[in-house]
Amino acid sequence: xxxxxxTGLLLLAFTNSFSQTDATALRQQQFNxxxxxxxxxxxxxxxxxxxxxxxxxxxxxxxxxQGITYYFSxxxxxxxxKANPFKYEPQYGGWCAYAMGxxxxxxxxxxxxxxxxxxxxxxxxxxxxxxxxxxxxxxxxGLMKNADANWMKFFH
Numbered sequence: 706x707x708x709x710x711x712t713g714l715l716l717l718a719f720t721n722s723f724s725q726t727d728a729t730a731l732r733q734q735q736f737n738x739x740x741x742x743x744x745x746x747x748x749x750x751x752x753x754x755x756x757x758x759x760x761x762x763x764x765x766x767x768x769x770x771q772g773i774t775y776y777f778s779x780x781x782x783x784x785x786x787k788a789n790p791f792k793y794e795p796q797y798g799g800w801c802a803y804a805m806g807x808x809x810x811x812x813x814x815x816x817x818x819x820x821x822x823x824x825x826x827x828x829x830x831x832x833x834x835x836x837x838x839x840x841x842x843x844x845x846x847g848l849m850k851n852a853d854a855n856w857m858k859f860f861h
Contacts, residue, residue, distance in 0.1 A: 730772065732772045732798075736772075736799055737813070743776060745795060746814075746816045747776045748816040749762040749776065750777075750794060750826065751782035751785045751786050752777075752778055752782060753821055754792075754824075755785070759819060762776025762778050762782075766780055766782070768787055768790070770790045770794075773794075795828050796828075798859075800828070801814050801829050802837075802852055803829055803840050805855050806841070806847070806852035806855065807840075809855030812837075814830055815828075815829065815831035818837075818838050820838060822845070822849075827841070829841060
């Protein structure tokens, strides 16, 4: 009986470890990250909320969260992220919120073009005379609803 329980617990631990590894790999595959697995082009995810601006992070203040590396501009921001990473991670894996809402595509972003709405960070494409934040603002509620649904398709 003890052997059966021990085997069951070992199998449960292995399954849990495997699904965590699976989730990490899926995040790395779907999120907008560099070859070094750095998110937001190295910008500080917490600064958007606390300072209201895009601020470059430093490799000295790094957090590795579920397969994704984040840089921060200060130790305080690093600790804030560690305390609640899901609060600060950008929506849609850091891809352009407008493109995700418009047609479900993964489009690069300009980390300096962003919006924080209802405690969530949204990033946007802004190059070659196209600033998708302006288009997002014209139909934010509808695009957000579509983007939420489209983003979930990448995880099924």
